[in-house]
Amino acid sequence: MTYLDPLADLIRACLPPDAAPPADAAALFRIYAVLLEAKGEQVTDEDVHNAWSAWMQSVDDSHAALVPFGDLSPETRAFDSPYAEAIREAARQVHRSSANL
Structure with a gap:
């Protein structure tokens, strides 16, 4: 476990209940944690x-x-939105948490 794993877990927890992440997606959520670190609330669906x-x-x-991303249908692009919003929400929570220290 590294510093990325708690961020990955936070992102997963910020997903809406109807999101269905792929099975065995720990590595994917670690990549999302890198996006949180690199882009924070500025992360995009793309x-x-x-x-x-x-x-x-x-x-x-x-x-x-x-x-x-631009070659995807709008319906397929929409699958990325809940994950982008979860990363943005996780970034907000991390920011609030660090501001309170």
Whole structure:
């Protein structure tokens, strides 16, 4: 366990109840934790898609959604939104927590 794991867990906890993260996605959420560290509240749906693509390439390099974000249908792009919002909410919580120290 590293410093990224608690951030990954926080992001997962910030997901809406209807989000369905892929099974065995610990590595994906660590990448999302890097996005939290690098971009914080400025993270975009496209950033999330790029992170997911990096992870998915090691899981299934033939996945149909392994294309640039702009080439995705609006319906497919929408899958990234809850994850981007979870990262932004986690960033807000981390910021509030560090401000109270």
